[in-house]
Amino acid sequence: MVALLTRVGFSYETSLIGFVMCILSGFRLYLMVLFSRCFSHSCQVQMLVIILFVIVIILFAFFLKLSQIDHFGFLEDGTFKQRYLLSDKYWQQPGGPILFYTGNEGDITWFCNNTGFMWEIAEELGAMLVFAEHRYYGESLPFGQDSYSDSKHLNYLTSEQALADFAVLIQNLKGTLPGAQHSPVIAVGGSYGGMLSAWFRMKYPHVVVGALASSAPIWQFPGMVPCGDFYKTVTQDFAKSGINCDANIRKSWKAVNNVSSSASGLQWLSEEFSLCAPLKNKNDVLTFKSWLQETWVNLAMVDYPYEANFLQPLPRWPIQVVCKYLSFDSTVSDYQLLQGVAQAAKVYYNYTGSSPCLNTSQTATSSLGYLGWFYQACTEMVMPMCTDGVQDMFEPEEWNFQAFSDECKAMFGIRPRADWAGTVYGGKEISSHSNIIFSNGGLDPWSSGGVTSNISHSLVSIMIPDGAHHLDLRYSNDLDPPSVRAARALEVKYFQEWIKKAKKTHRAAPTG
Template sequence: MWDIAENLGAMLIFAEHRYYGESLPFGQDSYSDSKHLNYLTSEQALADFAVLIRELKSSIPGARLSPVIAIGGSYGGMLSAWLRMKYPNVVVGALAASAPIWQFPGMVPCGDFYKIVTMDFAKSGFDCDVNIRRSWKAVDNISSTAPGLQWLSEEFSLCAPLKNNQDSIGFKAWLQESWVNLAMVDYPYQASFLQPLPAWPIKAACKHLSFSSAVSDYSLLRGVSEAVKVYYNFTGNTPCLNTSQTATGSLGFLGWYYQACTEMVMPMCTDGVQDMFEPQEWDFQAFSDECHALFGVRPRADWAETAYGGKDIRSHSNIIFSNGGLDPWSGGGVTRNMSDSLVAIVIPDGAHHLDLRYNNERDPPSVRAARALEVKYFKEWITEAAAAA
């Protein structure tokens, strides 16, 4: 968008989603209880954007007849698609990058997400996924004694030492999220979207995880420690690793968790066979109970399908769904054309919304081609809008 806005004579507008950043409807009380959080919904956010666009068109000289294209990545990509679906009178088209609009109950298998994470590691180094799968048992073995817990804490440079079995469970969850985040940001050049990282960071991590099955638990976890530090300490400036924080903290985690606890119910599961993680079934009731304990609310499992049409979206038009082959969220994305104007673009070498990033000399040909195709559609939508005006 940075490059093409100037080419198309366009203005870029960034609208902050209610309840995120500084857009707090009730100030410091916005997150105080479910009564104040009640207005945190995607539908309300979409209405905000529709009102904002109308206001901008009426107040910016020359903008009244300008066509508007919605662009977003991840949850923002979902909103872009839904904005076109719900307000076709407001936006002429949408680019929904890495938008998992089908990552909802009954739409895609709950294990697809973690299968893609595993595939990324499997092809990035010899037995990389195999050794991560073996590491969970190694953590259990070593954390079963007090000296083992101390060794793990020191080896991983943890800010707070592991003290008991509950801590080791949390430690494994932290490791799992670290591998997921690496898969999301497996970009072909140095980047700092979630953390400062090297080019192709999974390959960099897998260099520490490519060894034979005969290696000891301690040697295996030394490799895991070096691999995870590619993610958390690539710069070498991090004095210790905090397992209670992940690199997604700055992305408004609490707000998103509330939305997941109400309308954004996204089933995830692992089986330890087709993926490299410990088996964990999707348990809606347990999730619902956790939401109730946290926020006093219960999730509406089928609301996203009711509100946005689920997989039956063929009546809509002018939406590009782009997905990276390396991105685990592509498992819940639209990866095939639904009609002539509901178009899917798959970028085999792309991680999470790579096509929305600045052009880079190390971009793979597949993302360059995707961007060119996206611009082609943009120009068609603009031409159509001008003809209809």
């Protein structure tokens, strides 16, 4: 049985369709095989009836469960409806393990759809799958439409509150689902969700027996890693993907400045890049350059070995494709160089050819909650980054905490606490914890803030040299490099060890 349990006030049709898409993605290969063998009209009609029947089953598997708005105070006793998705198709009762996805900064159905690893190992482990949505994202809004109205309503958007949501949810599942009382729970997450999975194990070791933290930059905080390492990794990805690729991107910033110095140049840039809104002034040019910078960063994150549609629809090894447009020698003119940059950018934004124009206000899927993440960055997720234009391919920009703090004050009326995450979660002093896998891809710029070497026998690092952002959590693919195949096999091995030990501990516990 596949069920959707939900604790969120939501648009019913949108949520249902999103989850159905997630479930169908989990069984996409099975459906493709069936349809490939189904040629007659009557056969296809029967298949559609079966799918509709599954949807009806899901329709009647909705549940509601309330969560505290504030887990750590007693004055605010309000509750909200938080959404989570659950599949027990392969769960072996009683006591079968639970793989619990710690939701990121976005719609949980999107992460469910992009975490094929959990779907693929569920049968092998006899596991239940749970995907929990992070408060303030997707449809889990503590104050409904007022959740983002002001900082007073945003005050409860913290990682600590989110972890408490997850802990309470697991306790509720164990208390209400027959056969789940003694089920060992393993947290799984990628990126910010990976940070949460690691911190979940650290803060609630009695709730989860272990955690897989994929591409989790838990050390990307003040004083823990050099602020320039992130952009160095991005540059290295481009440098090894094509001749002169990084050098020409480095030169492109000056070319943009030169060309944009005249009204005709602004018009030319707008037309060459097929921008939805034409560039009109210096502020527009600054936004344009920031948009380009984030484009190169995102490409480094999603440099997957096969066609994918994570942040955008992209070809396999997209940076190699991009770099084909940036192989100029040193004699290239500003206009020629920027023509190449425009073609390179369109690989990211218009690979399918379906976009009539490029929007500089959006660089990735709308499934991510940017405003919520900006607020978190302005409170506890303070991640210093800087560039020097020499060891990286970007314009020089120092990390200026005061300027960042002033920007947060202007936007939200609050100031960040630079060292709070290190204080709450221990920074680099985490050796007393256990049973956490930190997996990182060598192509992923976020690996610069991740745990990339073993800390102890049970705080282990798995490096994937040919891997981009949480590649190990994605569906397996025939084009996967051997390093990610080996990583997934090792992760399952650790899962099995944790499950075995947890069950042994339970059997040995006194019953009187």
